[in-house]
Amino acid sequence: MTPPVSLSISPAIRLGAVGFGLIAICYGFARFAFGLFLPQIDADLSLGSTLAGVISGGSFFGYCISIIVSAFATERFGARVVAVGAAGVAAIGMVGIAAAPNAVWLASAVMLAGASTGLASPPMAAAVAAAVRRDRQDITNTVINAGTSAGVALSWPIALIIGGQWRLAFAAFAVAALVLAGVLARTIPPAVAAGGSGLAQGVLPPLKGNIARLIFAAFLMGVASTAIWSFGGQLATLQLGRGAMGSGALWVAIGGGGIVGAWAGALVSRFGLNHVHRVFLVAMACGILAAGLGTVMVATLAGGVLFGAAYVMLTGVYLVWGVTALPDRPAIGLMIGFLTIAIGQTAGAPVFGFLLNAFGPMGAVLVFASLALIPGVMKAQKGQRRTDMQKSGPSPTV
Numbered sequence: 001m002t003p004p005v006s007l008s009i010s011p012a013i014r015l016g017a018v019g020f021g022l023i024a025i026c027y028g029f030a031r032f033a034f035g036l037f038l039p040q041i042d043a044d045l046s047l048g049s050t051l052a053g054v055i056s057g058g059s060f061f062g063y064c065i066s067i068i069v070s071a072f073a074t075e076r077f078g079a080r081v082v083a084v085g086a087a088g089v090a091a092i093g094m095v096g097i098a099a100a101p102n103a104v105w106l107a108s109a110v111m112l113a114g115a116s117t118g119l120a121s122p123p124m125a126a127a128v129a130a131a132v133r134r135d136r137q138d139i140t141n142t143v144i145n146a147g148t149s150a151g152v153a154l155s156w157p158i159a160l161i162i163g164g165q166w167r168l169a170f171a172a173f174a175v176a177a178l179v180l181a182g183v184l185a186r187t188i189p190p191a192v193a194a195g196g197s198g199l200a201q202g203v204l205p206p207l208k209g210n211i212a213r214l215i216f217a218a219f220l221m222g223v224a225s226t227a228i229w230s231f232g233g234q235l236a237t238l239q240l241g242r243g244a245m246g247s248g249a250l251w252v253a254i255g256g257g258g259i260v261g262a263w264a265g266a267l268v269s270r271f272g273l274n275h276v277h278r279v280f281l282v283a284m285a286c287g288i289l290a291a292g293l294g295t296v297m298v299a300t301l302a303g304g305v306l307f308g309a310a311y312v313m314l315t316g317v318y319l320v321w322g323v324t325a326l327p328d329r330p331a332i333g334l335m336i337g338f339l340t341i342a343i344g345q346t347a348g349a350p351v352f353g354f355l356l357n358a359f360g361p362m363g364a365v366l367v368f369a370s371l372a373l374i375p376g377v378m379k380a381q382k383g384q385r386r387t388d389m390q391k392s393g394p395s396p397t398v
Contacts, residue, residue, distance in 0.1 A: 012136040018187045019124040019144035021180050022087060026120040028151015028255070029173040030090040030113040031063070034097070035230050036155055036251045037166040039237045044166075047103055053230065053353020055107045061346045062111040064339060066118030071335070079123035079130075080188040086123070087181035090116035094174035098167045116177075118342075127188050146259060149312065153255025156248035210325040210381040215340045217375035218318045221281070222344025223351070224372035227288050227365060228254070228307050230349040235292045235361055236300055250291060253301040257308030267313070268320050277317045278376040284310035285372040292365035315341065321380045 034041075038052055047055065066089075074082045093113025100106035124144055155169075162168045205211060228235075236250045267276050283306055290303025318341065322333030348368070355364035 010136075011131045012133065014187055015124070015127055015132060016143040018180070018184055019128070020147040020150070022083060022120050022124065022184065023144055023147030024151030024154070025173065025177050025180060026086060026090050026116040026151075027148040028153075028155055029170075030094055030116045030177070032148075032152050032229055033155040033169070033173065033251075034110055034113075035228075036159070036233045036248065037169065038231070038233050040166045041106070042234070045100070045103055045106060047106075048357070050350065050353045050357050051103055052234070053226075053350040053356075055103070055110050062113075062115035063118040063342045064346060066115035067121060067335065067339060067342070068118075070119040070122040074122045074126050078190060079127040080185065080190050082119060082123040083127070083184045083188055084181050086116050086119035087177045087184055089113075089119055091174045091177035091181065094170045094177065098170040098174065121338075123188070131189050149255045149258030149308065151255070152258065152308075153252045155255075156251045159248060205326060210321075211336060213378040213380065214318065214321050214325060214337055217277070217321075217378040218337050218340040219344040219347075220371055220375045221284070221314055221318075222341035223348035224284065224288065224344075224368050225307075225311055225341075226345050226348035226352050227368035228291055228304075229311075229345065231352055231356065231364075232291055232304070232307075234356075235365070238361055239293060239295050240297060240300060249297065250300055250304045253304030254291075254308035254311075257305035257310075258312040260309035260313060263313075268317065273317060273320055273324070273380045277314070277321075277380070280310045280313045280317065281372055281376045284314065285369040288365060288369040288372060292361060292369075324380065 034055075041047065042052060070082055070086070073085075090113055093109050093111075093116060096109025097106060097113060100109055128144070155173075158172065159166075159169045162172060207215065232250055232254070233248075287303045287305075287307030287310055290299050291307055292303070294300035294303055315338070318337035322335075322337040324333070326333035326336075352364055352368055355367055
């Protein structure tokens with residue numbers, strides 16, 4: 001009797017696919033799509049620029065809390081539980097956004113949806129480290145990391161298909177998150193721990209020297225990025241006068257440009273961390289100016305591509321910086337960089353909203369583009385270069 005032929009899929013492909021989907025939904029839909037739909041949400045709920053900034057900042061604040069909780073929970077309960085929980089939290093948050101009758105409800109739902117991004121990253125890092133062959137971990141992590149750009153780019157076409165209705169869009173996103181939660185429950189091994197993240201030590205390293213410079217640079221980059229992540233859709237609508245068409249096209253451009261960030265490690269290896277850091281800070285500033293102040297579609301889209309490429313590239317730079325600064329505790333180095341970016345985004349969104357209200361698009365965009373250049377004065381200390389840095393887990397985009 002001939003034995004049945006095994007059609008099993010390798011862990012690298014399986015985890016890469018579901019991880020890609022989880023990051024796309026949590027980052028692209030649950031977190032960053034709020035900026036895409038902000039003009040329509042503002043029109044329906046009369047938020048105003050300042051309140052919109054506070055609400056958007058709440059999403060970033062939710063990330064700050066949840067990434068810490070997720071790291072400990074993954075060690076205690078395993079990757080499957082936390083990953084399924086991340087998809088579930090994203091679904092609940094997006095249902096709340098879709099049903100929001102007022103600004104207070106909306107703010108709570110946006111914060112909950114934003115928290116899903118922090119929950120999603122640690123369990124996927126743990127799952128890849130434990131279940132994927134070491135020689136396949138790099139490519140698996142790269143696939144997972146690319147989910148953010150894909151989610152951002154896909155949110156607009158989905159919105160077009162359903163007529164640009166933001167409530168219906170978030171309801172559809174929530175359904176996708178629930179479906180993915182079921183897939184995750186059947187895909188991720190049941191007892192994958194965090195894989196030596198260093199968090200069990202419960203002690204942060206001294207926040208001085210190279211780490212202090214990383215914190216300063218990552219914080220200001222996070223602040224500057226909110227000009228587009230939180231208000232890009234609104235700025236495109238104001239400058240282009242094309243409604244959802246202009247803001248949606250910008251979102252696709254940002255997502256497409258973000259794919260370039262997959263080459264961050266290769267560029268740092270070839271040209272050095274400090275050089276790449278400065279070049280892409282300038283690129284981010286130019287992207288903010290073009291996307292935020294462009295009065296013709298081609299300028300706005302070019303700015304979106306430039307901003308997306310620079311943002312994802314810079315997150316890779318801060319990953320390398322953190323791992324180099326703490327070579328014996330790479331996960332802690334990674335967390336410090338990404339958590340600081342999110343704290344900067346939490347602070348930056350309400351400030352940009354206030355400036356937009358007070359001085360209009362020109363003043364607000366010029367200030368935040370200038371802020372993007374300041375981190376370039378910080379130099380990463382030359383030290384041990386870890387060739388296996390990506391094997392400590394994927395580098396999720398903030």
